[in-house]
Amino acid sequence: MEAGGLADASHGETGLSDTVGTAPQPQTPTRRIDVLDLARGLALFAMATYHFSWDLELFGYLDPGTSTHGPLKLYARAIAASFLFLAGVSLVLAHGKGVRPSAFAKRIGMVAGAAALISLATYFATPDSFIFFGILHAIAAASIVGLAFLRLPAPLTVLSGILCIAVPLVYRNEAFNPAWLSWIGLFTVPPRSNDFVPLLPWLGPFLIGMGVTRAALSRGLTERLAAIEPGDSPVARATRFCGRHSLAFYLLHQPVLLSLVWAASQVAPPTPVDPLPAFVAECETGCSANNSAAFCQRFCGCVTDELLSRGLFQPYVSGQITQETDARIPAIAEQCTAQSR
Template sequence: MPPSHRLDRFERLDALRGLAMFWMAAFHFCFDLNFYRLLSPPQNFYQDPFWTLQRTAIVSLFLLCAGLSQALAHEAGQGGRRFWKRWVQIAGCALLVSAGSWFMFPRSWISFGVLHGMALMLILARVLAPLGRGLWPLALVALLLPHGVQHPVFDSRWLNWTGLVTRKPITEDFVPVLPWLGVMLLGLAAGQWLLAHRRAVLGGALPRVLAPLATLGRWPLSFYMLHQPVLIGLILLAKQLG
C-alpha cells in the first residue's frame, strides 16, 4: 500500500492512549492525596509494588502507544516539519516539568522523566523505523542491555539518562533511554506488522462506549501538562473548604 501523506485517525489507538491517560490521572490523584497526607494509611509510592508496578505499566502503555503512532506516521510518510513541530512541543513541556518539579521537589526534581525520554526516543524511533523486522531484535537488546551493562560513571545527572546506572537516582520521575527505548521499538515493530497483516486491529470500528477514551486520547500532551495542576488545585481547595 503506497504511503499517503495524510495521517488518518485510528480511534482504537486513541482509546488505548486515553486509557493510559485516565490510569495516569488516577495514579497521580492517589499520589497527591498521599503527599498532602489525606490517605490513610499512608502509602509508599516509591517502594510498594502495588504502586511501582502500576507506574511501570502506565509508562509502558504510553511508550507502546507512541511506538504504534510512529508506525502510522512512517507509513503515511510524515514529513519532518510536522514531526519537529510536535517534538519541540514535547521538549518544551519537558523543560517546564523540570522547572516545576525543582520548585516542588528541590531534592528530587525531574531531570529526565517521561517527556524527556519521549523526546529523545521519538528521534531514535523515527531514524530506526525503516529497519522493519530488524526492530524486534533491536528492541530486545534495548530491554536487556541495562541489566548487563552498568557503570558508576553513568550515575550522575549528566549521564543517567542512558539508563546504564548502578543505582536509581533520587528523582520523582525517571524514564531513561534504556530499557524504555525497547518498549517504544516494540510498539513501532508491532504497529508496522499490524498495518501490514492485521490492519483492522488498529483501524477497525471502536465501540461507542469507548468513544470518550478516544476523545481523551487525542490530547495527550495538553492533558499531561494540565492534569496535575488541576488535581492539586482541587485537593487544596477541598482542604480549605474542609
Template sequence: MDALRGIAVAGMVAYHFMWDLNFFGLSSVDVTRGAWRVVARAGAAIFLLLVGVSLNLAASRRPSPAYERQWRARGLKLWGWALLISVVTRQALGEWFVLFGILHLIGTALLLAPLLWRWRHLSAVLGAAMIAGGQVARHIPVSGPWLVPLGLAPAGYQTVDYFPVLPWLGVVVAGLYLGQRLDLVGRWLAAHGRAPLLLVASPPVWLRPACSMGRHSLAIYLLHQPLLLAGFWICGYSIW
C-alpha cells in the first residue's frame, strides 16, 4: 500500500511539474487532456482507493472508539491543511483557487468514516451510486458556487484542484469495499496455512523509495508545489 501510494504521489509531482512548465510558457504540452490527464486521474483514483482500504485496516486492528477517534482527528487535521491551501491559493491564484480539492475530500471522507463503516455492507452499491451520481451532477446547471463541494459547479468553473464528493467519495467507498474483499482473502489464506506474502514480506530494495514516499505523502503533497515554484522563481519565473 505504501508503494502504491508513493507511485501515485510521484505521478502527482510529475503532473504538477508539467502543469507549471505549461503555465510559464516553457512547454506546449496540454496536461488537461490526453496521457497527462490519465496520469493525474489514475494517480488520484489509486490514492483515494487506498484511503478506503486503509479505513478497513484501521477498523480491523483497533476497537471501535479508538479507530473512530483516529478518523476524526485525522479528518480535522486534513481539513485544517485544506483550509490553509484554500486561503493561500486564493491569494496567489485568485478565482482559480482551490475551493474543494483532494485534501478537502479526504478530510471529509475521514469525518464520514464512522458512518461509512456502519454501512460497509452496502459499500459496493453506495460507491457505484456516488460515481454514477458524479457523472449526472456535472451536467446539472447551477448558478452559484455553494454546491461546488458536492460536484454541482456553475458553467465555466475553473480551479487548479477539484475533487468533489460526487463522484470522488465514491472511489473512497469503492476502496472500502476492496479492503473488505482483501481482508476475506487474507483470512482464507491464513486459515489454509498460506500466509499472504504481500502482507508479511519486506519490500525489495528497488521498491523502498516508493514506500518511503507513500509514508510521507502528506508532507510531499504540501511541500512539492512550493518547492517547484521556488525553483522556477530562482530561474526567473514567478506566478505574480
C-alpha cells in the first residue's frame, strides 16, 4: 500500500534559473516548512497502522478481507491520496521556479530504484500478487508527468487533477487489462497485486497538490506556513524526522512490522483461518470491477457451491489446480455466469 510524500522537498530553493519560458514566478520560501514534514510524518504513521492491520490479516489474527473492505479500505485510500497530494506539493516547492535536472534526476532515481527493489522482493515473496505498480511507482510516474504542469495556471492544474479522478469512473476498456497497460488505470478487471496504485485516478491528488501549492505561493501562504513552529516535544520531533526521511521509513517499516507479527505468532499462534470467506471476498472484489454487486454475489456463491460440491475447493485455493490446468474450473465459471444473469 501506500507511502508517500517521497518526492521530499519541504523547502524551496533560491537563485534558481528560469529554464522554461519567461513569465515571472512567485518566490519560494527559503525556510524549511516544518508543518509539511509533520504532515508527511503523520501520513507515514497512518500508513504503518494500515499495513499493521494487513500484516495481522496475513498471519491470521484478523478475518480475511478485513484490510481490503469497509472502513479500512477507505482509510487506505485516504492515506494514498494524502501521500500523492504531499508529493505534488513537494514537486512545486522544489522546482517551481525551474526544473533542476540533477536534483530531479537524483530524487526520481531514488524513488524509482526503491520501487524496483520492492517489485523484485515481492516477486520472489508473493509471485502471484507482487507489487508491479505500487505507491512508489505511482509517485515516480506522477512526478515525471507533473513536470508538464509546473508552469500551468493553478486552476488548470487542479481541474486536470479532478479530471484524472473522474475519467476512470466513466470510462474503462478491456484493452487496458493486460499487466503492461493496467498501470494506466482504465482496466475493467483489476490485476492481482498486494499494492496497486494506478496512474488514474491517483495522478489526481498529485496534480491537485501541485495546483494548490502554486496558488499558495502566489499569495505568500507558504511563508506563513514556514513561520509556524509545530512544537518541540519528542513526539513532534520524531514525527518531523520521519517526514524528512520518508523513503527510508517506507522501506524499513514493513520488514519491522512483519518481524514483530511473526515473532508474536511463534508465541501465540492465531486460530486457524477458514479460507472460504477470503475466497468469496476475493471473488466478489474481482467481479465487481465490471458487474453489479447483486450479480457478483450470485456468481461467487454459485462458484463456491460448485467447487465445494465437486471436492475442488481445497485443491483450487491451495493452488494444486488452476483454471489453466483443469478444464473444470472455467466450465464452472461459465456455468455460474449463465445462471447468475
